[in-house]
Amino acid sequence: MAIKYSILGLLHYKDMHGYRIKEHVERNFGHMWSINYGQIYPNLKKLCEDGLISMREMPQNGEKGPPRKLYSITEKGREEFVRWLHDSPERTMIMRDPFLMRFVFFGFGDREKALALIDEQIRDYEKQLKRRDENKKRWTELGLYVRLVADLGISFNEMYIDWLKRAREEIARPNVKEPETS
Amino acid sequence: MAIKYSILGLLHYKDMHGYRIKEHVERNFGHMWSINYGQIYPNLKKLCEDGLISMREMPQNGEKGPPRKLYSITEKGREEFVRWLHDSPERTMIMRDPFLMRFVFFGFGDREKALALIDEQIRDYEKQLKRRDENKKRWTELGLYVRLVADLGISFNEMYIDWLKRAREEIARPNVKEPETS
């Protein structure tokens, strides 16, 4: 139920409608977080039913598109949010990576193909690191906590690229052993 | 569809039934990966229907529990697996962390409570790092690729603890600014 509370948290900053929430997340947290309509609209509906946010339909004044539904956090919502904020996080970090999932099995495939996939990863993450470095100033403007998470993103990127390069080197050495069967 | 292929990969090592797969993953990959029966049994069923693995029921010879269904990878399964292995991973890494999700919003709550949660995280990850260091020898026996992923786990742990400590220090300093409203 983390997404529910994240949306509640965003409405702390200002009143928003669903479309604006997605835009906001992409603009401000795009490199570390993504959200989509399939998560936003059902959650807004649920939050509204629970009385944690309130909705008012906006009059059409010259803007494009269908009438907007503007959501605001309620007093009850603020209380519930702070309660959640100070709670110990339920479970630990989940890291799911289609590349690493393959990586453990590379022993069953072709080594050259594996090296090529690693090179592809190195290129991708170097691009990402460059983007993150460029965006650091913008994140700093969003306050201490957002900037710290951005720093974490950069540290992670650097660490991961280092690891990829070390791994590549080891794999490329001629005397690789096959994984044992158990 | 990563889990489907991971199970296929595990059956590369040896024939297994569902219960054994869970045991194997917990024993050998417990600190970096977890799987559960709700993922295992439906996937085994699906893989069987697609002809990527085959099933045979085992006779009861002195063991506990109901009759086992032993699964083996088929030739078709091996081909499909290698095809997947050499494919470029579809999407990039997903990192979801209930703690970090809260962290970005810490500006809206109590600073002392935030510091306490950070301390809790530091303790947890230091414990995890200790366990990972202790287990490194065992992972090394499972072959180059598994060991490299274990190394990544250790590097990640160290980096994350460093970041938590740096962040704690900055937050504890008296002159913290509130996040800006936008």
Add this chain to the structure above:
DNA sequence: CGACCAATATATAGAAAGTATATATAACCC
């Protein structure tokens, strides 16, 4: 002016991943 396109906005279906729990069998032990 009206057909068409692009942008805005909401909504829902459905797949994939993860959690929880139900059910069954047999060994082991008192």
Add this chain to the structure above:
DNA sequence: GGGTTATATATACTTTCTATATATTGGTCG
């Protein structure tokens, strides 16, 4: 022979994620 424990399979449910359907309006170009 009844309760406990370990083994094993199965399914229901929740959460997260992806994809797509639908509606409205402004702009534009012939």
